Amino acid sequence: MSTLKQIKPTESELEILQILWNRGKATVREVHEELSVSKESGYTTTLKLMQIMFEKGLVTRDDSSKTHIYEPLISKESTQKQLVGKMVTSLFGGSTSSLVMQALGSGATSKEELEEIQKILDNLKNH
Structure with missing residues (x-):
């Protein structure tokens, strides 16, 4: 697991991490569907956030299939x-x-x- 001293998740990133911690792994669509139950947000916003999280090292992404699967990298x-x-x-x-x-x-x-x-x-x- 990465150290969090350099990585500080934003509030929106924490919402996504909570979903990934509960599920273990998920696609952007699955995360977006769960997020949209409690807040209004576009799919592209969720996608962009998860791409940023991947770049920051908060999540990993399996892109071996057409649908990318994301998993949390931090506990x-x-x-x-x-x-x-x-x-x-x-x-x-x-x-x-x-x-x-x-x-x-x-x-x-x-x-x-x-x-x-x-x-x-x-x-x-x-x-």
Whole structure:
């Protein structure tokens, strides 16, 4: 997987990456169809974005057949880690606890998510 220090996906690129992470791989048409459910965008815009993503090294492209198949080159986990790290530094002054308190304070956390968070906290305390 590529390092994300040089590669910073835009918001639109992150939307496409999310689709590719969920699917594993997809054609431009498949990505466009999924994107168009939540936002209005032309097919050529999706195609251009995915070509740029290929040039940036965010995705790989299998062009052995007429229909190109795209796959993510960067992992969801490394992307999340980089973006959260940047957010903690830029928005929360380096305070992880401020980020967590803000996220939990939104009130949108389910009981199951809170239990999972508690397990993570317990593991961190024990190490």
